[in-house]
Amino acid sequence: MSGNVLIVGEVLEGGLHPTVRQLVNAAGRVCEDVSEVTLCLAVDGTFDDACIAGLGVGKVVLLEHPGASPDSDSGVYSLITELVSEEVKRSSPSVVLVAKTDAGSVVSARLAARFGTGLASDCIDLALNAEQRVAVTRPVHGGSALAVYEFADNGLQVVSVRPGAFDPFGGLSGMPEIERVDVSGLDVSGTAPVLIETVLEDREGIPLEQADVVVSGGRGLGGPEPFEQLRELCGLLNAALGASRAACDAGWIDHSHQVGLTGKSISPTTYITIGISGASQHMAGCSSARNIVAIDKDREANIFSHARYGVVGDWAKVLPAFTAAVAELD
Amino acid sequence: MKIAVCAKQVPDTDIPPSQFKVDEADLRVIPPAGVPPIVNGFDMNAVEAALRLRDAGVECEIVIFSVGTDFAMDVMKKPLAIGADRLVLVDDEASESLDALGTARVLSAAIERDGGADLVLAGRQASDWDQAHVPIMLSELMSAPLVTLVRGLTVSADGGGFEVERVAEGGFQRVACPMPAVMSVTNELGEARYANLRGIMMASRKQPETMTLAGLGLSDLVSGKALEMTRLFVPASESNVEMIEGDDESDSGRLLALKLREAKLI
Numbered sequence: 289m290s291g292n293v294l295i296v297g298e299v300l301e302g303g304l305h306p307t308v309r310q311l312v313n314a315a316g317r318v319c320e321d322v323s324e325v326t327l328c329l330a331v332d333g334t335f336d337d338a339c340i341a342g343l344g345v346g347k348v349v350l351l352e353h354p355g356a357s358p359d360s361d362s363g364v365y366s367l368i369t370e371l372v373s374e375e376v377k378r379s380s381p382s383v384v385l386v387a388k389t390d391a392g393s394v395v396s397a398r399l400a401a402r403f404g405t406g407l408a409s410d411c412i413d414l415a416l417n418a419e420q421r422v423a424v425t426r427p428v429h430g431g432s433a434l435a436v437y438e439f440a441d442n443g444l445q446v447v448s449v450r451p452g453a454f455d456p457f458g459g460l461s462g463m464p465e466i467e468r469v470d471v472s473g474l475d476v477s478g479t480a481p482v483l484i485e486t487v488l489e490d491r492e493g494i495p496l497e498q499a500d501v502v503v504s505g506g507r508g509l510g511g512p513e514p515f516e517q518l519r520e521l522c523g524l525l526n527a528a529l530g531a532s533r534a535a536c537d538a539g540w541i542d543h544s545h546q547v548g549l550t551g552k553s554i555s556p557t558t559y560i561t562i563g564i565s566g567a568s569q570h571m572a573g574c575s576s577a578r579n580i581v582a583i584d585k586d587r588e589a590n591i592f593s594h595a596r597y598g599v600v601g602d603w604a605k606v607l608p609a610f611t612a613a614v615a616e617l618d
Numbered sequence: 619m620k621i622a623v624c625a626k627q628v629p630d631t632d633i634p635p636s637q638f639k640v641d642e643a644d645l646r647v648i649p650p651a652g653v654p655p656i657v658n659g660f661d662m663n664a665v666e667a668a669l670r671l672r673d674a675g676v677e678c679e680i681v682i683f684s685v686g687t688d689f690a691m692d693v694m695k696k697p698l699a700i701g702a703d704r705l706v707l708v709d710d711e712a713s714e715s716l717d718a719l720g721t722a723r724v725l726s727a728a729i730e731r732d733g734g735a736d737l738v739l740a741g742r743q744a745s746d747w748d749q750a751h752v753p754i755m756l757s758e759l760m761s762a763p764l765v766t767l768v769r770g771l772t773v774s775a776d777g778g779g780f781e782v783e784r785v786a787e788g789g790f791q792r793v794a795c796p797m798p799a800v801m802s803v804t805n806e807l808g809e810a811r812y813a814n815l816r817g818i819m820m821a822s823r824k825q826p827e828t829m830t831l832a833g834l835g836l837s838d839l840v841s842g843k844a845l846e847m848t849r850l851f852v853p854a855s856e857s858n859v860e861m862i863e864g865d866d867e868s869d870s871g872r873l874l875a876l877k878l879r880e881a882k883l884i
């Protein structure tokens with residue numbers, strides 16, 4: 289392919305966001321050798337260079353600005369967009385890869401609008417087509433279908449990649465070449481929103497994204513009280529508590545527990561669902577769960593066509609017996 | 619204050635997955651017979667956000683903008699039935715082949731033609747192609763500040779801007795945003811109110827105003843698409859579920875626990 293691949297990475301607490309190493313792997317699908325890939329990062333003073341060791345890319349461009357961290361950047365990433373678009377102008381890559389995080393969604397769409405080019409977002413697979421342009425696979429219609437899109441002209445190709453869709457690139461040692469660009473003069477105040485505060489809500493229990501076992505409840509539970517029984521089960525199984533959007537929208541449980549297309553993506557070994565029908569938008573968040581175990585009163589519910597084990601029945605009868613038996617396991 | 623709400627007509631998202639069909643040759647989705655389309659769910663949340671500003675005492679005109687074709691009029695009038703003032707449809711067959719940037723250009727031109735807006739609200743994403751591009755691109759085209767994933771919205775005390783709560787990783791953020799602005803709204807804001815009889819009657823009497831791509835001077839937009847869809851398919855899934863059945867429901871629950879332990883899953 290003519291031109292090069294630029295990864296726009298994200299920084300988290302002075303280090304690399306986990307999606308950066310995934311993007312390096314994704315870049316390998318659209319170029320011969322990831323050592324030709326450049327990573328750019330908008331960083332503030334807290335960034336520790338050591339974290340880029342073994343990344344695999346040939347070069348890292350650090351765009352240095354005191355306001356450049358996702359959580360100090362007004363929450364809407366106006367500054368990061370400015371910094372990154374300057375870098376895109378400077379290095380004129382043919383492909384820009386971004387992770388479909390909160391920040392990445394905004395930055396990628398703003399870049400595409402600014403450069404008047406195509407954007408393929410939330411991609412789960414990448415390849416080069418016969419013309420050496422990028423072809424992507426992405427879920428559409430809430431995950432009910434997959435679509436392949438191919439870039440059709442020679443403009444900039446902006447691609448956002450679904451977090452977790454690629455394994456992290458690893459196993460290399462050595463330090464990429466570092467180029468520092470002082471962009472501290474850039475100012476977006478006046479035109480951008482201003483972040484007043486970030487309120488982190490107390491996350492109860494184990495984070496969903498990291499749990500090996502997740503127990504989720506849905507509309508079939510009928511109200512907030514049954515979630516107490518789910519919490520008890522989570523305690524016994526050392527599991528994280530999840531929910532369907534229907535349960536969250538009903539106010540039975542906080543939205544931070546939502547699993548799915550517009551909620552969290554989880555990849556536990558065991559995913560236990562109770563009173564969840566298995567709508568495609570829910571399944572979009574648990575497609576990488578290794579074993580789904582479903583309790584639902586409707587044998588025809590879609591969740592059973594994804595499940596490894598299933599029980600047809602009223603949760604109010606099945607769950608207490610299940611929990612009691614779990615408590616007796618040693 | 620004038621509020622433009624962008625609303626898209628999309629296939630009903632509540633159909634069971636087994637009824638979801640695509641035409642692989644034609645690269646399009648085949649909606650099940652007899653199931654009407656809906657206004658994209660998040661766009662109804664955006665209408666609700668506008669109505670809540672009015673409830674809070676903000677004097678405002680709320681205008682719905684939609685780009686598409688084959689509009690189901692009773693569906694598209696739903697925002698009017700709960701309190702929006704006007705409906706502007708860019709009704710054009712050619713809009714089928716617009717990409718997100720093209721759609722954003724058309725929406726921006728239509729809003730401009732209608733006299734502009736102090737606040738443009740959209741849904742966080744359209745549930746057909748799940749892109750979440752249009753509001754972000756709109757903000758670029760209109761050179762207006764952007765706040766995504768809005769879950770709460772008020773006008774600031776001095777009336778010159780907005781105070782916004784947006785969903786963020788692990789919690790939420792409070793943001794002050796100058797006016798005019800573009801925002802995308804998420805379902806955490808709360809569901810749209812129900813229409814009452816009077817609202818439905820009023821909406822049925824209102825006629826949508828229509829525009830076309832040619833009328834907006836944008837007929838040539840549809841030719842230059844940067845991305846081409848080359849395949850559309852429903853991924854194969856084979857079910858290999860083992861159903862656990864005991865003497866009664868609680869026995870099934872007990873057996874399930876034993877089974878999961880045996881399989882080393884818990």
Ligand SMILES: Cc1cc2nc3c(=O)[nH]c(=O)nc-3n(C[C@H](O)[C@H](O)[C@H](O)COP(=O)(O)OP(=O)(O)OC[C@H]3O[C@@H](n4cnc5c(N)ncnc54)[C@H](O)[C@@H]3O)c2cc1C
Pocket residue numbers: 430505506507508509531532533534535546547548549550551552562563564565566567568569570573583584585586589601602603604631659744745
């Ligand atoms: C754009 C978009 C994004 C979305 N994003 C998400 C998302 O991120 N996450 C998400 O979850 N959803 C999402 N949804 C919503 C999704 O389409 C479904 O509406 C939702 O997942 C349904 O939740 P549910 O399975 O709990 O409810 P239902 O579909 O109503 O299912 C309830 C189940 O409970 C069973 N049940 C009822 N009573 C009992 C009982 N006593 N005992 C046992 N079982 C019982 C029923 O048989 C049924 O199977 C999204 C939708 C759209 C349009």
Ligand SMILES: Nc1ncnc2c1ncn2[C@@H]1O[C@H](COP(=O)(O)O)[C@@H](O)[C@H]1O
Pocket residue numbers: 624625626627658660661683684685686718721725739740741742743744745747748749750751752753
């Ligand atoms: N054709 C359209 N007409 C009106 N609004 C639209 C249209 N397409 C997208 N939007 C708005 O932009 C939001 C995001 O859409 P999308 O970028 O397609 O996911 C939607 O929720 C709508 O508010």
